[in-house]
Amino acid sequence: xxxxxxxxxxxxGALVAWFWPSDRGRPxxxxxxxxxxxxxxxxxxxxxxxxxxxxxxxxxAVARAVLPVVSLLFFACSIYAVTYxxxxxxxxxxxxxxxxxxxxxxLSAGHQARHLGVLWIATEGVTLAAVPLLHFxxxxxxxxATWKYLLVGGTGIALSLLGSxxxxxxxxxxxxxxxxxxxxxxxxxxxxxxxxxxxxxVLLLAGYGTKMGLxxxxxxxxxxxxxxxxxxxxxxxxxxxxxxxxxxxxxxxxVGASGAGAIADRTLLAIGLxxxxxxxLFLLGTRNYKRMLAYSSVEHMGILSxxxxxxxxxxxxxxxxxxxxxxxxxxxxLSSANIRRAADSASIDDVRGMxxxxxxxxxxxxxxxxxxxxxxxxxxxxxxxxxLRAALGAGHYAAVAVFLVCLLFAFFGLSRVVFxxxxxxxxxxxxxxxxxxxxxxxxLVPPALLLGLSLWLxxxxxxxxxxxxTAAVAQLFPTP
Amino acid sequence: MRDLNxxxxxxxxxxxxxxxxSRLPSIIRATALQGVLLGIMPLLLEHDFGWQVVxxxxxxxxxxxxxxPGLLQRAMRAAHIEREVEPFIGFVPxxxxxxxxxxxALAVARSLPLxxxxxxxxxxxxxxxxxxxxFVLLIGRVKAISQVCGYxxxxxxxxxxxxLLIGSTPLLVxxxxxxxxxVGIFVIGIIVDRIQRxxxxxxxxxxxxxxx
Numbered sequence: 296x297x298x299x300x301x302x303x304x305x306x307x308g309a310l311v312a313w314f315w316p317s318d319r320g321r322p323x324x325x326x327x328x329x330x331x332x333x334x335x336x337x338x339x340x341x342x343x344x345x346x347x348x349x350x351x352x353x354x355x356a357v358a359r360a361v362l363p364v365v366s367l368l369f370f371a372c373s374i375y376a377v378t379y380x381x382x383x384x385x386x387x388x389x390x391x392x393x394x395x396x397x398x399x400x401x402l403s404a405g406h407q408a409r410h411l412g413v414l415w416i417a418t419e420g421v422t423l424a425a426v427p428l429l430h431f432x433x434x435x436x437x438x439x440a441t442w443k444y445l446l447v448g449g450t451g452i453a454l455s456l457l458g459s460x461x462x463x464x465x466x467x468x469x470x471x472x473x474x475x476x477x478x479x480x481x482x483x484x485x486x487x488x489x490x491x492x493x494x495x496x497v498l499l500l501a502g503y504g505t506k507m508g509l510x511x512x513x514x515x516x517x518x519x520x521x522x523x524x525x526x527x528x529x530x531x532x533x534x535x536x537x538x539x540x541x542x543x544x545x546x547x548x549x550v551g552a553s554g555a556g557a558i559a560d561r562t563l564l565a566i567g568l569x570x571x572x573x574x575x576l577f578l579l580g581t582r583n584y585k586r587m588l589a590y591s592s593v594e595h596m597g598i599l600s601x602x603x604x605x606x607x608x609x610x611x612x613x614x615x616x617x618x619x620x621x622x623x624x625x626x627x628x629l630s631s632a633n634i635r636r637a638a639d640s641a642s643i644d645d646v647r648g649m650x651x652x653x654x655x656x657x658x659x660x661x662x663x664x665x666x667x668x669x670x671x672x673x674x675x676x677x678x679x680x681x682x683l684r685a686a687l688g689a690g691h692y693a694a695v696a697v698f699l700v701c702l703l704f705a706f707f708g709l710s711r712v713v714f715x716x717x718x719x720x721x722x723x724x725x726x727x728x729x730x731x732x733x734x735x736x737x738x739l740v741p742p743a744l745l746l747g748l749s750l751w752l753x754x755x756x757x758x759x760x761x762x763x764x765t766a767a768v769a770q771l772f773p774t775p
Numbered sequence: 776m777r778d779l780n781x782x783x784x785x786x787x788x789x790x791x792x793x794x795x796x797s798r799l800p801s802i803i804r805a806t807a808l809q810g811v812l813l814g815i816m817p818l819l820l821e822h823d824f825g826w827q828v829v830x831x832x833x834x835x836x837x838x839x840x841x842x843x844p845g846l847l848q849r850a851m852r853a854a855h856i857e858r859e860v861e862p863f864i865g866f867v868p869x870x871x872x873x874x875x876x877x878x879x880a881l882a883v884a885r886s887l888p889l890x891x892x893x894x895x896x897x898x899x900x901x902x903x904x905x906x907x908x909x910f911v912l913l914i915g916r917v918k919a920i921s922q923v924c925g926y927x928x929x930x931x932x933x934x935x936x937x938x939l940l941i942g943s944t945p946l947l948v949x950x951x952x953x954x955x956x957x958v959g960i961f962v963i964g965i966i967v968d969r970i971q972r973x974x975x976x977x978x979x980x981x982x983x984x985x986x987x
Contacts, residue, residue, distance in 0.1 A: 449926060450929070453926075460936050460939070463943075464939055467939075468888065473940075491888070
């Protein structure tokens with residue numbers, strides 16, 4: 296029952312927020328729901344429930360390995376949201392607050408989905424629910440970003456539905472009874488019709504890959520992250536991409552059971568490397584620090600995809616990376632949101648010298664840069680090291696070389712933009728704009744907390760997390 | 776089976792109508808008619824159908840055939856858009872693409888391993904042809920409303936493919952799918968409305984501020 300509360304508490308919160316009378320009080324519902332969600336998921340992490348094998352939903356090992364970090368991220372964002380919405384008092388926040396809770400509820404459902412159809416419905420729900428969040432600012436640029444998001448995301452979600460149908464047909468072709476839970480599909484194993492499984496894999500990879508933001512289906516990401524409020528960017532980058540990633544892991548397990556795992560792994564490796572390459576090249580060119588975060592997210596989705604292609608050791612590393620990337624990205628998005636608010640522009644052509652105007656946010660931003668580019672001792676360093684070790688263990692030396700070169704380029708690109716923002720003397724217009732923004736505890740503690748957690752994850756990875764990742768790997772790669 | 780194939784053939788013909796239309800209302804009408812045809816299909820497919828199949832059929836016919844086209848027409852009127860369609864890909868090339876695509880769909884479907892009961896059906900070729908048509912409209916048209924029609928036809932293709940599974944998978948999933956689909960287009964409709972207010976035009980070529 297506890298695991299269903301993860302879904303229903305936020306949905307109930309969304310309802311309450313919808314009917315809440317005042318704009319000033321409503322945002323406080325977010326941290327309240329976030330705290331309940333966090334406590335619940337921590338409890339479930341430590342004391343996992345038993346899941347019936349044929350259940351359509353359940354807090355199984357895969358959900359346990361990933362969902363708590365989404366919960367943690369949402370909690371930090373929900374604290375930040377109170378301050379943020381306080382600053383944006385001119386805009387009504389009824390829709391924004393309700394939909395944020397709807398999104399976390401649907402994300403919890405998506406992570407726990409053990410059925411192809413339930414998984415698709417939850418992902419589709421998240422995709423649609425994110426729309427009002429993206430055009431919260433109401434500017435023409437926000438509309439443009441939302442339109443592109445819907446068109447690309449809608450096509451992606453349609454492809455993943457088609458892929459789900461194909462996987463269903465593969466099961467039917469192999470004499471399946473129409474049970475589309477992942478357990479039942481994997482149990483059919485080699486009986487699944489191989490051509491249909493391969494078609495389904497390509498479509499599902501394209502579909503859920505669009506949601507993750509793997510290149511070349513990443514085109515919605517820079518626009519959406521560039522125009523959306525920082526909390527929305529953080530939740531999309533750390534939560535929505537994660538549900539698509541676990542979807543791919545679950546589907547990959549079925550494809551593996553059918554005997555086509557090697558082909559799936561090759562495609563995951565290729566698309567992962569391509570994403571890293573595309574992201575690294577665009578990072579060298581972008582002049583907008585919010586779009587920079589989007590390309591960095593594409594890069595890290597590439598790393599996840601590579602990890603997922605490398606067998607049990609790689610998937611373990613990828614699950615670790617989901618945690619370290621989610622926490623670090625959250626810190627970066629929230630600190631950059633402070634800078635964006637103070638400077639009133641996201642372009643490095645207009646913004647410089649922010650270490651003078653918003654010294655603490657700039658400090659978190661720079662530390663976050665080192666964390667996300669995998670500098671020790673932050674979490675991403677250790678998780679990417681594990682991915683590299685898995686790749687070397689599997690003998691993919693060329694892939695390792697490309698991986699390292701891309702990391703280097705990404706470091707150049709990211710540090711170029713970050714230091715352009717932080718260093719130098721601020722322009723008079725920026726100084727004038729920044730007077731309206733004061734760094735408060737509410738806008739500093741959440742990103743600092745996330746960054747601290749990323750550091751903590753690198754230095755002392757808790758045993759319970761390692762154990763949960765091992766359990767998830769065991770579920771995805773069952774030993775016969 | 777023959778009745779079903781007739782309907783699918785009609786739907787494939789409507790794909791070509793949508794590709795060749797130079798006016799928005801006729802594209803919307805073609806899409807709406809295709810939606811109604813799609814709604815009838817589950818009734819022909821299942822011989823001893825229960826209330827669930829009827830529910831899917833009615834919901835599809837009303838959603839795809841009435842509600843969404845109505846919304847599109849309302850958006851078009853509200854925005855005072857000119858009714859001419861401006862293509863990136865011209866009408867003749869689009870039609871040729873559609874025609875070749877339909878032939879290719881028939882050929883490809885023959886080489887796919889299908890269950891014996893589906894081998895004679897046009898469901899798979901119809902699905903492939905509709906998806907291709909949808910893509911051409913999505914990529915090849917400038918106006919937001921014709922792009923939405925393209926997306927709808929693309930979804931119709933997926934629905935056709937889904938009909939292969941209507942007997943074996945729980946209809947619960949199908950109903951959920953349908954609901955989400957409708958909501959999705961609904962949201963797109965609202966967006967179209969909003970874009971109009973922000974840009975005073977439905978020309979997606981003007982959506983070019985965000986780029987590197």
